[in-house]
Amino acid sequence: MxxxxxxxxxxxxxxxxxxxxxxxxxxxxxxxxxxxxxxxxxxxxxxxxxxxxxxxxxxxxxxxxxxxxxxxxxxxxxxxxxxxxxxxxxxxxxxxxxxxxxxxxxxxxxxxxxxxxxxxxxxxxxxxxxxxxxxxxxxxxxxxxxxxxxxxxxxxxxxxxxxxxxxxxxxxxxxxxxxxxxxxxxxxxxxxxxxxxxxxxxxxxxxxxxxxxxxxxxxxxxxxxxxxxxxxxxxxxxxxxxxxxxxxxxxxxxxxxxxxxxxxxxxxxxxGWGKNIYYYLAGKYGIHPTYIQEMLSDSRFSEEDVLAVIEYLREEGGKKFSLNTLDAARHFYHGSPKGRWMPVAKFGGRDVLILGTGPGVAQHRAALEHYIHIYQPLVLALNTQSAISAELIDLRVACHPVRLLADCELHKELPQPLITPYSMLPENVQESLKDKCILDFGLNVQASVFRFSEKYCTLPVSMVIAYALAIATSGQASRILMAGFDGYGADDPRNIEMDRLLDLYRSSAGAREVLAITPTRYRLDTTSVYAL
The missing domain is CATH 3.20.20.70 (Aldolase class I)
Known part of the structure; x- marks a missing residue:
């Protein structure tokens, strides 16, 4: 031996x-x-x-x-x-x-x-x-x-x-x-x-x-x-x-x-070598471990992203590592977009306030709630953001299939209708949301493209903020205000990715004016909710 x-x-x-x-x-x-x-x-x-x-x-x-x-x-x-x-x-x-x-x-x-x-x-x-x-x-x-x-x-x-x-x-x-x-x-x-x-x-x-x-x-x-x-x-x-x-x-x-x-x-x-649930799933489904290693070393991949990519590679095959395959897997949505709901009836001509998940919403809650009471913008919350009074939130938006599956019970309890690409979601996610009031707005992913249509959009990445910006734009909103988009540490690559996304949005035909009204590290035009 x-x-x-x-x-x-x-x-x-x-x-x-x-x-x-x-x-x-x-x-x-x-x-x-x-x-x-x-x-x-x-x-x-x-x-x-x-x-x-x-x-x-x-x-x-x-x-x-x-x-x-x-x-x-x-x-x-x-x-x-x-x-x-x-x-x-x-x-x-x-x-x-x-x-x-x-x-x-x-x-x-x-x-x-x-x-x-x-x-x-x-x-x-x-x-x-x-x-x-x-x-x-x-x-x-x-x-x-x-x-x-x-x-x-x-x-x-x-x-x-x-x-x-x-x-x-x-x-x-x-x-x-x-x-x-x-x-x-x-x-x-x-x-x-x-x-x-x-x-x-x-x-x-x-x-x-x-x-x-x-x-x-x-x-x-x-x-x-x-x-x-x-x-x-x-x-x-x-x-x-x-x-x-x-x-x-x-x-x-x-x-x-x-x-x-x-x-x-x-x-x-x-x-960070050593076994964890992601490597376990990769072994179980015959996925090359380098996919997991790359995602765990890249802060842009959330827990939901990693699980969604594993599920994609399980279906499509991931025995040979490829950065191109990893990039495609991260985008989740493929093929022709489809949707049934048109946002223009709710969004047309209105200011839209998008509530992100950063701490800025909770820190400036009183000022945000006062602004909403006085000026009545359409308030759009990402995922399950609940840092302000529920009655002030008009709609919610979510598009990540794994995040939706994880949050499905909470979404059922939250009173607001949910905008999501329902027709394009996996069957198990559709089933989990069948009792929810859904506004079906489709999406697909195409590198370096924002495109806005009546019932669907084309995005460079399937990030929920990109989806929210597209919904407001397809709905012909007057302008877009953003709160709770604090950003990350100075060297975090997620800041760079977001800045690129925002730059691409602003350069796209039909883009609306975008203003951050709480503190942000992103390359956004800013004003103060207190001045509003």
Whole structure:
């Protein structure tokens, strides 16, 4: 049995593989004390765009600058996509591994491949074996492959002198029984050593790894604190204990726990790897964890946004990460817009006061209520904003399907009619609002566009404020006043996104005058509710 720790390779996605030398040296000592057999210190790569630290390349020169423990093998990984490009496999290997294993600190080279890259990357095995390296192949995203496909991949591998054939639970959605099933399928065509690399989306990384060991797998991966993309991996501090017990050996965890306390726990707080409900759902529905990682690191995505994107990707497919797909998923509404209600009868020629959800509404409640009593604007509240007297609010507006589902009981209790793109909402949301007085105003999303029609609008994003501005504009309001749009901290990207949205609105045909009447950090013309 071989325990391979790949913390500095898999964890490098969080810090661009820029680990300090003191951390690396402490890590190597801790791995030796914990009974780890192999450490994968990083990637080897020919790609060089943007700054990445030493562990993105893990050159022999860098490795020779370290104090490497005796009796511990050093591994590096290659991404299979570097072997299927313009350069031949031989040329890539020659550039990445110019010397033989006897002249290099590296003894094991692993190649991570998707199924469609596997046959083209396999000849790298022979190139590396001629240089004396041990060779492993990691098959990624095999959970959704059929029995026949997995057997065919194993059959291809059997024609090459691979030292260990790994499979990865890339989406973190496997159960122990599925792990055992895939091992059985591989064993039909592959008699060599097998390995497993697990992800912890559903909290099963350790269980899946232990089941694999029980099924005869002899190579297992882990990382310190599970550090890795998204929810991370099986924890080295746990798997090391299990491996020591199976081997009947004692290990020393003190250096590892001290390392975790000094370095990895603070990094985890900053970077946020580890399982949560979003990663759990991604694992359950076969969604690439990078979607979750990107959304959690972007403050523009609310809890409702994350859940709505997961639901979209569940239906549309999200096994391969794409920023374009993420952007499309965030907009929720697609296809031709449709609606049944025309806002002009209520809005035409009137001042409209939009109440946002910021603290400015509650802080200036008395002045806002006095203004409403005297001047009688049409008052439009976003979502369930209730910081002023209910009788002063004329209508509510909401369009986010997840937020609507979460707020449906509250909307039923609130007395105001609700403007929402009802005809375009998912069936479960429509059902939850069936007893509510609904004003159905449609929307669709088109990048960089505001367009205003009688019964629907086109928006650049499906944000509720964009929808509210469009409703007031389609309804031919006189002007739009905004309260409770306080904004965020100076460096928060949500300020930038809102400013772009407001700039785009003001430049659109038919746009109304917009004034903030409570404090705001957005680029809005302002006046004071007290002066009004």
């Amino acid at each position: 071989n325990l391979l720790d790949c913390t500095l390779r898999d964890g490098g996605y969080y810090n661009s593989w820029d680990f300090s030398i003191p951390l690396i040296q402490g890590y190597l000592s801790a791995m030796q004390a914990a009974g780890v057999d192999v450490v994968e210190l990083g990637f080897r790569s020919l790609k060089n765009s943007g700054f990445k630290g030493a562990c993105a390349y893990t050159t022999d020169a860098f490795l020779n600058s370290l104090s490497l423990p005796e009796h511990m093998d050093i591994a590096v990984m290659i991404n299979g996509n570097e072997l299927v490009g313009e350069l031949s496999v031989n040329e890539v290997i020659e550039r990445l591994f110019p010397v033989s294993s006897t002249e290099s600190p590296v003894s094991l080279v692993r190649i991570a491949c998707h199924a469609h890259e596997f046959s083209q990357a396999l000849p790298a095995t022979e190139c590396l074996k001629r240089k004396g390296y041990l060779v492993g192949f990691n098959l990624m995203q095999v959970a959704d492959r059929t029995e026949q496909e997995i057997k065919e991949l194993a059959c291809l591998a059997a024609d090459y002198p691979i030292d260990v054939l790994y499979f990865a639970d890339s989406m973190g959605g496997m159960s122990p029984d599925q792990v055992a099933q895939i091992i059985g399928w591989l064993r039909n065509e592959w008699s060599g050593a097998l390995g497993i690399h697990t992800h912890d989306n559903m909290g099963l990384a350790l269980s899946n790894t232990l089941r694999a060991l029980n099924e005869g797998v002899s190579w297992v991966d882990s990382t310190v604190t599970g550090m890795g993309r998204g929810p991370g991996n099986a924890l080295t501090e746990e798997l090391a204990v299990e491996m020591a017990e199976r081997r009947g050996k004692t290990i020393n965890l003190v250096p590892l726990m001290a390392l975790i306390h000094a370095h990895f726990k603070p990094m985890q707080v900053r970077c």
